[in-house]
Amino acid sequence: MxxxxxxxxxxxxxxxxxxxxxxxxxxxxxxxxxxxxxxxxxxxxxxxxxxxKAQAVSPLPPxxxxxxxxxxxxxxxxxxxxxxxxxxxxxxxxxxxxxxxxxxxxxxxxxxxxxxxxxxxxxxxxxxxxxxxxxxxxxxxxxxxxxxxxxxxxxxxxxxxxxxxxxxxxxxxxxxxxxxxxxxxxxxxxxxxxxxxxxxxxxxxxxxxxxxxxxxxxxxxxxxxxxxxxxxxxxxxxxxxxxxxxxxxPEEGTMEQAIIAGVAHDRSEAKITVTGVPDKVGEAARIFAALAEAQINLDMIVQNVSAASTNLTDISFTLPRTDGQTAMTTLAGLQEEIGFETLLYDDKVGKVSLIGAGMRSHPGVTAKFFSAIAEAGVNLGMISTSEIRISVVVADEDVDAAVAATHTAFDLDADEVEAVVYGGTGR
Amino acid sequence: MxxxxxxxxxxxxxxxxxxxxxxxxxxxxxxxxxxxxxxxxxxxxxxxxxxxKAQAVSPLPPxxxxxxxxxxxxxxxxxxxxxxxxxxxxxxxxxxxxxxxxxxxxxxxxxxxxxxxxxxxxxxxxxxxxxxxxxxxxxxxxxxxxxxxxxxxxxxxxxxxxxxxxxxxxxxxxxxxxxxxxxxxxxxxxxxxxxxxxxxxxxxxxxxxxxxxxxxxxxxxxxxxxxxxxxxxxxxxxxxxxxxxxxxxPEEGTMEQAIIAGVAHDRSEAKITVTGVPDKVGEAARIFAALAEAQINLDMIVQNVSAASTNLTDISFTLPRTDGQTAMTTLAGLQEEIGFETLLYDDKVGKVSLIGAGMRSHPGVTAKFFSAIAEAGVNLGMISTSEIRISVVVADEDVDAAVAATHTAFDLDADEVEAVVYGGTGR
Structure with missing residues (x-):
């Protein structure tokens, strides 16, 4: 049993x-x-x-x-x-x-x-x-x-x-x-x-x-x-x-793996950009060490190539919106020490991700993803990738359109055949 | 400390x-x-x-x-x-x-x-x-x-x-x-x-x-x-x-003990009387064994002296009202076996008790208690006593009058002197 x-x-x-x-x-x-x-x-x-109830007796309960x-x-x-x-x-x-x-x-x-x-x-x-x-x-x-x-x-x-x-x-x-x-x-x-x-x-x-x-x-x-x-x-x-x-x-023998499993989105993040960071060894590390110490988990991180003329670079990252205030305060306290120029905060962003084990062996996936989003008239912000995922940051208001366009581009939309499988007994 | x-x-x-x-x-x-x-x-x-909540999912939760x-x-x-x-x-x-x-x-x-x-x-x-x-x-x-x-x-x-x-x-x-x-x-x-x-x-x-x-x-x-x-x-x-x-x-040396600590009352009980019980060895025991088996705790128990002519006796006892139904059912099932005459159930009763360690050495307490209740026009039902307590069963509607009369008879009512002690620091 x-x-x-x-x-x-x-x-x-x-x-x-x-x-x-x-x-x-x-x-x-x-x-x-x-x-x-x-x-x-x-x-x-x-x-x-x-x-x-806890809040009613103590604002900061142990x-x-x-x-x-x-x-x-x-x-x-x-x-x-x-x-x-x-x-x-x-x-x-x-x-x-x-x-x-x-x-x-x-x-x-x-x-x-x-x-x-x-x-x-x-x-x-x-x-x-x-x-x-x-x-x-x-x-x-x-x-x-x-x-x-x-x-x-x-x-x-x-x-x-x-x-x-x-x-x-x-x-x-x-x-x-x-x-x-x-x-x-x-x-x-x-x-x-x-x-x-x-x-x-x-x-x-x-x-x-x-x-x-x-x-x-x-x-x-x-x-x-x-x-x-x-x-x-x-x-x-x-x-x-x-x-x-x-x-x-394993238990079903060989079966062709679908290229894409699905499209996910996330509206819970905010984006912070630190501009004009001196492009020296250790500056970025100092920023991230301070954020880690403040118990903030970062998600996507992008650092631009520095402009040769100024030797300054911009660093952007996303993080949970709920940690936005803490992160901005922490970084503002480092401005003098690090000497960056400005801090930009944007919580009107969303993340759209394409996930699929099959994309490893299909080099055209990234291009198809980006053109689907472009055709939907959506502007791409940050980009990050893993072996089986591509994520992009777009404007909050563009998330729905980007998700729908991607879903269609990769032939994920259900048709009548799928609708029957739906009520079936699982393949 | x-x-x-x-x-x-x-x-x-x-x-x-x-x-x-x-x-x-x-x-x-x-x-x-x-x-x-x-x-x-x-x-x-x-x-x-x-x-x-428990009742809503199960009438008899484990x-x-x-x-x-x-x-x-x-x-x-x-x-x-x-x-x-x-x-x-x-x-x-x-x-x-x-x-x-x-x-x-x-x-x-x-x-x-x-x-x-x-x-x-x-x-x-x-x-x-x-x-x-x-x-x-x-x-x-x-x-x-x-x-x-x-x-x-x-x-x-x-x-x-x-x-x-x-x-x-x-x-x-x-x-x-x-x-x-x-x-x-x-x-x-x-x-x-x-x-x-x-x-x-x-x-x-x-x-x-x-x-x-x-x-x-x-x-x-x-x-x-x-x-x-x-x-x-x-x-x-x-x-x-x-x-x-x-x-x-102990910690205050000798002090004259008040005769009476207080008057308590209880309206949570009912009285059952089993009439015409054959006055043979073991009959009463059989009744109480059956009630004990039904997990019913009895309080006061009174058995009358049997009338010589009939050799039958009456047994009365009080018990929590919540157990009344169970007790009556249990006893009804024994009627044939024991051969008693009738079962009487009365839940319009109350118990009034006088409690005081001093009553042991003051033989007049019982008499004073009973006459206070009589003067209040209240009829006594069952009586039971311990070394430091006398309890009587009266009609439910007479409980208040009996308590008040007893309280006054034993000089327990507060006067001005007591009222001052009230707010004091404990004798």
Whole structure:
């Protein structure tokens, strides 16, 4: 009998009716002959409500206590899911992250999973129980303190449990049917992908596709756990994330790899340009060291070739908009020391990325991408590439047009044949 | 430096403003030079809200999962209290019952504390932190499952922590000024007691005074922990519960013990009478064994002398009204076997109790009590007595009159002198 790990997010357990629906879904998997382990998030807006409560008593609550507070959210949802299952005549046991053996480092608010020691879960499985585990939380290895993994941590919890239990599959239930070739709200003709490799999914996630969190995909890739992204509102098969770009679909023999997996976009970033930086060894390093010290994660970085006449260069980079103020303040404090000319801040930008394992062996992809965007009348800003991704920064207002044009240029739009496959059983 | 344990109930931490007020109060105790350990209940109606959520997914939720769910309540309040303290510039650490070493038996929903192993609390105290502990919860010794102590369990948590930490005092904060000679809503002239013995407090609690729970007083008595019952809304001294009736106020030398501590009443019981029971050895035992098996706790029990002519007797007892239906069903099932005549059920009853260690050496107390009630025109039903208590069952509608008449007859009404003592510093 195989083990299936399922993950349900906050919207899937938002109220009593949703909890009951999830319980029925879990029981179905059990009835189908699987041992079932479930990771759940806090119900609906619970986490936001708790954060609001914290703000009401302290503008800067200690991270340890914030973790203690927030972990109450999953405790509530997991107990309710277990109760709803029991109401269907099946036996369920809920476990906190700590009880489930989710061991993390000590960084409150964004702890990393170090190890999973699922002794109690195995015992519960062996006793025939369905197991419900609190997502998003763990216990620190050294200090035995309650930690949280940060937003989206329940995906990671699910994959980590699947790896520790050597599960057959980790099913991530969400409110869409799977991973799409583009955001269907922008490109109505976007197709659901039946299969995507870990690397492509990583690039999609890093490029703004919100369906899976980066860390969860990294974890799944490391332990080779297939992820099945699917809707908790339908019985349709979703998207299988598995296999590497070297060996995209091991269990299905050879299959021609599609050139492009999809088009992703991201409107959460801002662009900062530092102009007139002296083109000396170490100046750029000093800028980035200061930003790193301020705990700011940069995304794309571009440095122009310096003009020979002035020996000055411009450095541009993108970063989360939420870090914009901190970054500008940090850099302004370095102006005298480094001697750059000006700081330009632009948060009216968006990033459009084309992702596909096939582009490695198809040299024309970049040119086709750029001309599609140009034909849509969109101006390109910064450009960065990886082996299986090309990203460009465009004006915020041009994002939709650039995504749609790219999607069409690479023949990703669904046609009637695709629409039938949609409701099918997965290729 | 002494350790002070404080307990705040749900109404004391009902919202952000209340949490902040409690935090200031806790910090005051720390500033006064004490090490402070605090047990908190869930905020306001949180427990009822969680029970409602459980009901919405399952009419009969498993007890284990219900405990998992309910313990989220204190987790929220304790983290918020710790945050509010930290906002005042003091360092606080919150701990779940399990982390605090509150070890219980495995009876979910009404677990008993077996042991307290406060290693983590001691460490936190030694590091200078104020310690906040989730009330009402623990972890079972054998199965390591999360348990709850039942309603009012936070009082017991506080006293158990005080005992394990050898605290100087356990302060129970509530929404009244202390323990009164009667319920001030019924007897406006009721006086606050400055001191009461454990035994008197036990009889008061068992007789319907809701201010402290029986188990908490039993625990305090066993470990000789003084309890200070006081208001979280004022700075007044409240009531000290300490000392035995043999040695009522050890630290204050000899002092004449008041005859009567107070008058308590209880409207939560019903009376069942089994008429025409054959007066043979074992018949009564059979009745009570059946009720015990149904998990029903009886309070007062009266058996009449059997009439010689019939050799039949009547047995009456009181029990919680909530158990009335179960008890009647259980007994009806025994009618044939035992051969009693009828079952009478009366839930329009109330119990009035007079409690005082001094009554042991004052033989006139019973007579005075009964005539006060008679003069108020109230008819007596069942009567039961202990060494320091007399209880009578009266009609529900007569409870107020009986309490008031008794209170006056024993000179318990406050006069001007008492009113001054009221705001004083405790005798």
């Amino acid at each position: 195989g083990i299936v790990v399922q993950k349900y997010g906050g919207s899937s357990v938002a109220d009593a009716a949703a909890v009951k629906r999830v319980a029925r879904r879990i029981v179905e998997a059990k009835k189908a002959g699987n041992d079932v382990v479930v990771a759940v998030s806090a119900m609906g807006d619970t986490t936001d409500d708790l954060l609001e 991270a340890r206590e914030l973790d203690m507070l927030l972990t109450a959210g999953e405790r509530i949802s997991m107990a309710l899911v277990a109760m709803a299952i029991s109401d269907l005549g099946y036996s369920a046991r809920s476990f906190t992250g700590s009880q489930a053996g989710v061991i993390t480092d000590s960084v409150h608010g964004k702890a990393k999973i170090i190890d999973v020691t699922p002794g109690r879960i195995r015992t519960a499985i062996d006793e025939g129980h369905i197991v419900i585990v609190a997502g998003f939380q763990g216990v620190s290895q050294d200090t035995k303190e309650i930690t949280t993994l940060g937003r989206g941590g329940t995906d990671t919890t699910a994959v980590a449990l699947a790896a520790a239990l050597e599960a057959d599959v980790c099913e991530i239930y969400t409110d869409v049917d799977g991973v799409f070739t583009a955001d269907p709200r922008i490109v109505p003709s976007a197709r659901k992908l039946d299969r995507v490799t870990y690397e492509e999914m990583l690039e999609l996630a890093a490029s703004g596709a919100k369906i899976l969190h980066l860390r969860c995909v990294e974890y799944a890739r490391r332990f080779d756990i297939p992820i099945h992204v699917r809707s908790s509102f339908s019985q349709l098969d979703g998207t299988i994330v598995s296999g590497s770009i070297e060996d995209p679909a | 002494g350790i002070v344990v404080q307990k705040y109930g749900g109404s004391s931490v009902a919202d952000a403003a209340a949490v902040k007020r409690v935090a200031r109060r806790i910090v005051e105790a720390k500033k006064a030079g004490n090490d402070v350990v605090v047990a908190v209940s869930a905020m306001g109606d949180t427990t009822d809200d969680l029970l409602e 007890a284990r999962e219900l405990d998992m769910l309910l313990t989220a309540g204190e987790r929220i309040s304790m983290a918020l209290v710790a945050m509010a303290i930290s906002d005042l510039g003091y360092s606080a650490r919150s701990f779940t019952g399990s982390q605090a070493g509150v070890i219980t038996d495995s009876v979910h929903g009404k677990a008993k504390i077996i042991d307290v192993t406060p290693g983590r609390i001691r460490t936190a105290i030694d590091e200078g932190h104020i310690v906040i502990v989730a009330g009402f919860q623990g972890v079972s010794q054998d199965t390591k499952e999360i348990t709850t102590l039942g309603r009012g369990g936070t009082d017991t948590t506080a006293v158990a922590l005080a005992a394990a930490l050898e605290a100087d005092v356990c302060e129970i904060y509530t929404d009244v000024d202390g323990v009164f000679t009667a319920d001030p809503r019924i007897v406006p002239s009721a006086r606050k007691l400055d001191r009461v013995t454990y035994e008197e407090m036990l009889e008061l609690a068992a007789s319907g005074a809701k201010i402290l729970h029986l188990r908490c007083v039993e625990y305090a008595r066993r470990f000789d922990i003084p309890i200070h019952v006081r208001s979280s809304f004022s700075q007044l001294d409240g009531t000290i519960v300490s000392g035995s009736i043999e040695d009522p106020a």
